[in-house]
Amino acid sequence: MPTALTTIGLLVASNVFMTFAWYGHLKFKETSLWKVILISWAIAFFEYCLQVPANRWGHGTFTAAQLKIxxxxxxxxxxxxxxxxFLGESLKWNHLAAAMCLVGAVYxxxxG
Structure with missing residues (x-):
């Protein structure tokens, strides 16, 4: 598989883990804070196991700035x-506007 696709695939997978680590606990506010911190760290471990190789393998195909964007x-x-x-929230027009700013950043x- 091409390095670019491997890198992007690993970044997507790592982001799924990190999003659950950082925000998944918002659905379980009755759980003790110390417990959600430990669970979040456990989930984040797997994020790092994907993120670090993605950046290492992707650097060279992409610049560091491109990897970050x-x-x-x-x-x-x-x-x-x-x-x-997961959280049952809705997106609004300002979220789309922010996404368009990111398109500009990518560009x-x-x-060259």
Missing amino acids: IQEVITLVVFAGFSIW FVFR
């Missing part, structure tokens, strides 16, 4: 789906 776009796409599906960071 790819990561941010994936983060917001994954989070948008998570907030709708400028990948521009």
